[in-house]
Amino acid sequence: MDSLDLRLAPMAGVTNAPFRLVCRECGAGPLTSEEIDARALVLGNDKTATLARYLPEERPLAMQLLGADPDVLAEAARRLEAGGADAIDLNMGCPVPKIVAKGQGAALMRDPLAAAVVFRTLRKAVSGRFTIKIRGGWDERTLNAVEIARLAESEGVEAITVHPRTRSQQFTGRAPWEVIAAVVAAVRVPVVGNGDVRSVDDAHAMVAATGCAAVMIGRGALGVPWIFRGAAVSRAERAAIIARHCALIDAHLPERLALVQLKKHLAWYSTGRPGSAALRPRLFAAATPAEVRELFWSGW
Numbered sequence: 609m610d611s612l613d614l615r616l617a618p619m620a621g622v623t624n625a626p627f628r629l630v631c632r633e634c635g636a637g638p639l640t641s642e643e644i645d646a647r648a649l650v651l652g653n654d655k656t657a658t659l660a661r662y663l664p665e666e667r668p669l670a671m672q673l674l675g676a677d678p679d680v681l682a683e684a685a686r687r688l689e690a691g692g693a694d695a696i697d698l699n700m701g702c703p704v705p706k707i708v709a710k711g712q713g714a715a716l717m718r719d720p721l722a723a724a725v726v727f728r729t730l731r732k733a734v735s736g737r738f739t740i741k742i743r744g745g746w747d748e749r750t751l752n753a754v755e756i757a758r759l760a761e762s763e764g765v766e767a768i769t770v771h772p773r774t775r776s777q778q779f780t781g782r783a784p785w786e787v788i789a790a791v792v793a794a795v796r797v798p799v800v801g802n803g804d805v806r807s808v809d810d811a812h813a814m815v816a817a818t819g820c821a822a823v824m825i826g827r828g829a830l831g832v833p834w835i836f837r838g839a840a841v842s843r844a845e846r847a848a849i850i851a852r853h854c855a856l857i858d859a860h861l862p863e864r865l866a867l868v869q870l871k872k873h874l875a876w877y878s879t880g881r882p883g884s885a886a887l888r889p890r891l892f893a894a895a896t897p898a899e900v901r902e903l904f905w906s907g908w
């Protein structure tokens with residue numbers, strides 16, 4: 609089954625340009641940026657502008673927007689498209705309290721009327737692909753992924769990613785894949801399945817269980833970008849991929865962000881290695897990128 613379309617899930621603070629490109633080089637399908645706050649982007653916030661940066665080799669690339677105000681979202685989408693985004697994805701899954709308090713992220717799931725206005729406004733603004741990423745619903749009493757998916761399709765949304773946990777479940781419990789299957793059965797647009805895929809075997813199992821067109825992997829790719837190779841990877845190949853990732857971080861991220869990213873990703877790369885529990889605090893205490901790399905490779 610070579611045709612398995614495996615994608616990297618958007619993860620705030622993680623899936624920036626260097627990590628996305630490393631995953632692409634390992635075989636990941638179409639990429640999505642981490643969530644970008646539409647209002648902050650429109651207001652010209654520097655940090656947000658950094659999130660919207662990408663490398664040309666990443667394309668085709670979707671930029672994911674977080675917001676609730678249709679006009680602000682539309683303006684942000686126009687700017688991202690003018691900057692080269694190939695697709696605009698709307699975040700309807702973020703569970704963070706201060707985000708949902710503003711009606712954004714997963715809060716859009718519990719307000720189909722507001723969601724419909726956002727879909728219509730964004731559809732008019734976006735000239736390329738327009739996609740959404742949803743949850744199973746807000747909570748157990750409002751499992752409305754199918755309703756939202758149908759509504760989105762009728763408003764011209766071109767693909768739907770489903771992370772089937774509800775907002776109340778956050779990231780706990782098993783991801784109920786049957787919700788993905790229900791959305792697949794309800795719409796004609798491609799559905800991307802997501803949730804608890806930790807291996808290529810899991811991805812095949814998700815396609816078999818749900819009929820989804822592609823599979824998105826989030827936490828299962830942390831420290832394991834070679835999961836997208838779909839085959840065994842030697843120790844030497846892993847070392848080359850990690851070195852490439854470090855070089856991309858150094859070359860493309862502002863200095864302070866680069867240090868944080870090196871620490872995070874090298875900690876994930878060391879997971880499961882003998883001595884990794886002792887290495888982690890030392891990695892996080894390091895003061896310079898050179899020190900972080902030295903600590904990591906000395907234990908490799």
Ligand SMILES: Cc1cc2nc3c(=O)[nH]c(=O)nc-3n(C[C@H](O)[C@H](O)[C@H](O)COP(=O)(O)O)c2cc1C
Nearest residue numbers: 617618619620642643741771803804805825826827
């Ligand atoms: C650290 C972290 C950050 C995340 N940030 C985003 C985000 O910015 N946008 C989004 O749509 N989902 C985000 N998610 C959710 C993931 O995309 C994905 O739906 C979820 O982790 C379930 O997939 P998994 O079991 O493969 O990890 C995030 C998840 C994690 C763990």
